[in-house]
Amino acid sequence: MATASSPGAPPGSAGRLITVDDPDDPRLSDYTGLTDVELRRRREPAEGLFIAEGEKVIRRARHAGYEMRSMLLSAKWVDVMRDVIDEVPAPVYAVSPELAERVTGYHVHRGALASMQRKPLPEPGELLTTARRVVIMESVNDHTNIGAIFRSAAALGMDAVLLSPDCADPLYRRSVKVSMGAVFAVPYARLDTWPRGLESVRDAGFQLLALTPDEKAVPIDEATQGGSERVALMLGAEGEGLSTRALMAADEWVRIPMAHGVDSLNVGAAAAVGFYAVTR
Amino acid sequence: MATASSPGAPPGSAGRLITVDDPDDPRLSDYTGLTDVELRRRREPAEGLFIAEGEKVIRRARHAGYEMRSMLLSAKWVDVMRDVIDEVPAPVYAVSPELAERVTGYHVHRGALASMQRKPLPEPGELLTTARRVVIMESVNDHTNIGAIFRSAAALGMDAVLLSPDCADPLYRRSVKVSMGAVFAVPYARLDTWPRGLESVRDAGFQLLALTPDEKAVPIDEATQGGSERVALMLGAEGEGLSTRALMAADEWVRIPMAHGVDSLNVGAAAAVGFYAVTR
Structure with missing residues (x-):
């Protein structure tokens, strides 16, 4: 019973x-x-x-x-x-x-x-077999940000989320609430090793795009115009951004074109724009 | 002195x-x-x-x-x-x-x-003579949301912000902080009457696009493909969205295409995607 x-x-x-x-x-x-x-x-x-x-x-x-x-x-x-x-x-x-x-x-x-x-988390490989648009978060520790990113990922049609080992728990009460339950809607898994686990994503046929404000990066709409079959968009934490080793492990750096004089978008806004750009 | x-x-x-x-x-x-x-x-x-x-x-x-x-x-x-x-x-x-x-x-x-x-606020007409991409907020009362919207507006290159009479104060401490000072960078003005004040925006040559999750709205990237010279993107408050009379006063309804089963983006994420779409 x-x-x-x-x-x-x-x-x-x-x-x-x-x-x-x-x-x-x-x-x-x-x-x-x-x-x-x-x-x-x-x-x-x-x-x-x-x-x-x-x-x-x-x-x-x-x-x-x-x-x-x-x-x-x-x-x-x-x-x-x-x-x-x-x-x-x-x-x-x-x-x-x-x-x-x-x-x-x-x-x-x-x-x-x-x-x-809780349910057992799937293995990353399970999610990667069917997904076409994946979010990869590195060291996102803020429960509000995690929740907001899941909400946007669900709304804009991302298929799955992968977390670096040190990301916060998407099922923490605040994350669940901010996501409006989107943490239940978008399947997610945790990579065991970082950044080495990214290789398995590339091996599954994904192009690894690192989102960064770096001027050397390609504008995100240009990078995605090829319409690559499988895209994984990598995001770092608010303020920190992606680590150097995560950036080095990516296939391409992409940026959201910014108007002069502004540092950056907050991570929630950047994620939303990034998801919109890679799902067009 | x-x-x-x-x-x-x-x-x-x-x-x-x-x-x-x-x-x-x-x-x-x-x-x-x-x-x-x-x-x-x-x-x-x-x-x-x-x-x-x-x-x-x-x-x-x-x-x-x-x-x-x-x-x-x-x-x-x-x-x-x-x-x-x-x-x-x-x-x-x-x-x-x-x-x-x-x-x-x-x-x-x-x-x-x-x-x-404080400095005296400019008249809306002053801003509209030079701007090409304008944000119009209706009844956005949350200081955090106002700040976040200004930050994204600055980063993504919106030229000016117009506020309905009942929007909260962008210079309130929390708005200023969340905006990272973007409330100083993007010029803004308050419309005296609502929604009647929108007529002056249209008279200045702007196409009024109302952002709404309504299914009858046009996907925002289709609406902006014409490359209208002057666009004003109207946003409502979190949860409420734009009022009926604001929607009626718009030239066109635009929506961010959503994946099945999700209500909507939060207003900060929606604004960021909207700004990205109308500044492409």
Whole structure:
């Protein structure tokens, strides 16, 4: 039965609404200390969970096939989420807004939190067999930026995302929220080695384009006019940009033509323009 | 003399470094309560000032011709800003980080704040005589979004920005910071009436393109392939988009083609792609 595989769900609680009024109730442990980024960064991947926040994002996570471990709702969200409550075998904890705040550490504006079970990440090779337009991020550590880049990648039709080993977690709550759930929509994988892992991308037939403000780079619309069958667009972090070794590993450097006197776009804007250019 | 027109500067203090250790010193009043958005929103335009934060932004404001009223520095920034201190007639207040925090209400990471004198805004007609690519924002109230849009507008070569009467202030501290000073680089003006003011833009020879996710809109690259001499790209706020009456006032609706199932880009990403498309 599904219930047996839902951690924290006592037998027979499947799909049932459980009112909890003790903030130390161990069944709420998936939701403790949500504002402690360091704690959650360690705990969530280790325990195989992530947190989806708000009705829309929770529904998108379910739609993308993630299994629900439990849900934490304040009373007025029970009706809104009634269909989900009826469908999932996971326990649903109804709490007061005050208790939600004591457990999570913040005022849960969106009134609904779900703890979702992670799925094993695919291997990069799996994604590369079918993708034509790929994003590769190097050392993007900011959860907001990761989320924004996924949102644009999904909207503009990029097929997959590959992450360098030191990129932040796309399933961290803030990334999920900023992406509006796009982290569920665009498949992603992590490269094991960097920059050596890029060779496997090239071997899969992709042209590696490094996005850089460097003047020596080719304007991105010129670089993509050949209509290369398979393109991987490499992006670095805000401020830093791509490392020298990543730049050296690329096939070509591309830039977004800038008006005189401006350093650069922020990474979210640059990514959006880059995706637009390589998907034309 | 310039000193006489620098509010808060006592005679003879021009260019001098003044150590202040009383948080209630009236000479620091330009900097009080910087975290109180509502207070600052009222005060700054009324008193004709705005706050530039951090070395880079302060230098860019000066470079763009804004007159400095005063500067507030913590001790270790005095050397970094020495050339500015020597050049400007405005008083420079040296304070401890603790005092800076008591006055402003937050920990001033960047260690340097300047109070700058606003300049009168140009009339829209002035900007429209020379511009070829114009951004028009409707009801963009979020200071971060305004700043991000200006940064992209500057980087991608838009010539001017026009604001609907209810857009937020581009010179609010957060907008200035997020824009990296691009609010000084791209000239902007406010339309007096909305959407009626759009007629003056059309009369100046601009084609009014309304950016919308609406399926009935033309893909933006098709709309701009004609290479219209003068284009004004209209943007609405995050979530809301353009109002119906703004859409009705446009010459053409344009959209950024989206991959299936995604609502939309965030306004910053959409703006960046839009600017890229109309400046090709």
